[in-house]
Amino acid sequence: MKNFEKFSSVLSRGDSRTPASLDGTIDTILDKVLAGREASEQDGITLFNANQHDIKKVFSVADKLRKRANGDAVTFVVNRNINFTNVCYMGCKFCGFAKKLNQKGSELLSIDDIVFRAQEAWDRGATEVCIQGGLHPKISGDIYRNIIKGIKKVLPNIHIHAFSPFEIWFGASKKRLTYVNFLRDLKDCGLGSMPGTAAEILDIEIRKKLTKNKLSTEKWIEIIKTAHSLNIPTTATIMYGHIDSPIHWAEHLARLREIQKETGGFTELVPLSFVYKESPLYKENPSIVRRGPTLNEIKRMHAIARIMLSGWIDNIQVSWTKLGPKIAQEMLSLGVNDLGGTLMNESISRSSGSQFGQEITASEMVKIIRHAGRNPAQRNTIYEISKTFDGCDPKELPPLVPRNGTNPLEFIN
Numbered sequence: 106m107k108n109f110e111k112f113s114s115v116l117s118r119g120d121s122r123t124p125a126s127l128d129g130t131i132d133t134i135l136d137k138v139l140a141g142r143e144a145s146e147q148d149g150i151t152l153f154n155a156n157q158h159d160i161k162k163v164f165s166v167a168d169k170l171r172k173r174a175n176g177d178a179v180t181f182v183v184n185r186n187i188n189f190t191n192v193c194y195m196g197c198k199f200c201g202f203a204k205k206l207n208q209k210g211s212e213l214l215s216i217d218d219i220v221f222r223a224q225e226a227w228d229r230g231a232t233e234v235c236i237q238g239g240l241h242p243k244i245s246g247d248i249y250r251n252i253i254k255g256i257k258k259v260l261p262n263i264h265i266h267a268f269s270p271f272e273i274w275f276g277a278s279k280k281r282l283t284y285v286n287f288l289r290d291l292k293d294c295g296l297g298s299m300p301g302t303a304a305e306i307l308d309i310e311i312r313k314k315l316t317k318n319k320l321s322t323e324k325w326i327e328i329i330k331t332a333h334s335l336n337i338p339t340t341a342t343i344m345y346g347h348i349d350s351p352i353h354w355a356e357h358l359a360r361l362r363e364i365q366k367e368t369g370g371f372t373e374l375v376p377l378s379f380v381y382k383e384s385p386l387y388k389e390n391p392s393i394v395r396r397g398p399t400l401n402e403i404k405r406m407h408a409i410a411r412i413m414l415s416g417w418i419d420n421i422q423v424s425w426t427k428l429g430p431k432i433a434q435e436m437l438s439l440g441v442n443d444l445g446g447t448l449m450n451e452s453i454s455r456s457s458g459s460q461f462g463q464e465i466t467a468s469e470m471v472k473i474i475r476h477a478g479r480n481p482a483q484r485n486t487i488y489e490i491s492k493t494f495d496g497c498d499p500k501e502l503p504p505l506v507p508r509n510g511t512n513p514l515e516f517i518n
């Protein structure tokens with residue numbers, strides 16, 4: 106791992122550009138934001154570096170902005186994750202999900218299997234299937250359209266939220282099509298929206314280390330903007346807590362905001378904590394690579410994302426698969442208004458070593474939200490509310506059923 110010696114120099118360059126938090130500066134930034142003006146990238150860095158006293162004010166402003174934008178509703182979507190293959194040749198250093206071809210545990214689902222899983226999800230009330238997979242060296246570029254067409258033939262009304270920009274890059278190269286033509290075809294087949302995953306950190310130097318620069322920052326942005334230009338909305342993500350620092354986080358959030366100003370195509374931001382356990386990045390460089398963000402950083406990320414994206418991306422989602430239900434619930438008072446999907450079979454986070462993943466049912470979502478003193482609302486992928494739970498007492502909801510020997514809500518107050 107020759108390149109990893111350079112990590113420390115990247116980080117120290119970042120830290121040397123990071124200003125110390127100054128008395129009064131935080132108040133000025135927060136007053137500005139509450140008055141409806143934008144927090145600059147530099148302001149974001151200052152907020153990330155706020156001391157323990159000032160950070161409470163930052164959290165309080167994030168909560169105020171959330172209430173202003175979303176009221177007391179906390180949304181979730183009933184969906185199923187289908188990871189159709191875990192085979193991938195790309196070798197991203199942070200990834201604990203991918204397996205080599207023929208490695209034990211590697212799999213590639215048939216179209217019939219994928220359609221069967223989508224049907225099961227629909228029968229259980231899901232409105233969306235979220236489909237992503239590795240970059241399997243032997244698949245054809247047609248697999249993406251075949252998956253969509255296979256599902257739509259049987260379930261014309263299910264929303265297909267599928268394929269990261271990395272998969273679009275891969276599929277388009279296999280088909281020798283431009284991104285616009287490849288995406289237009291997927292949309293014609295029935296693609297509803299795309300996950301804005303594979304963003305990791307949109308800092309050129311850090312990203313080069315994480316993804317071997319196969320999908321560069323510029324290409325990620327180009328594919329996302331192309332999707333938006335075709336009216337294919339996407340989520341936005343940030344993966345943090347590895348070889349990055351606050352300067353990269355503020356830069357990333359500012360970049361997302363600039364894209365949103367241009368296209369308006371992001372539906373939400375989902376901060377994703379780096380899960381270190383099974384990642385080559387950590388295993389090969391345990392003295393340099395961090396073990397994911399601290400709880401303090403997780404809180405800051407959700408709150409400062411709310412502040413920096415205020416008025417542009419007003420849905421901030423917490424990932425319960427990365428953090429677990431208890432910490433996810435805690436984030437609801439720090440700027441978060443969405444709990445994401447019920448998922449059914451999440452495997453990416455679990456493969457990387459997360460102890461969470463699998464499923465939270467709709468009634469469990471309602472309980473988490475109610476116990477946080479907020480109003481649960483079921484939504485579709487594009488944030489249209491389909492069901493509210495007014496007057497529904499969580500005590501009257503069905504008892505929680507432990508799965509795989511664990512109760513997903515055992516930590517909930």
Ligand code: SF4
Binds near residue numbers: 202203238239240271
């Ligand atoms: S993150 Fe995605 S593209 Fe990278 S190795 Fe893992 S599965 Fe492959």
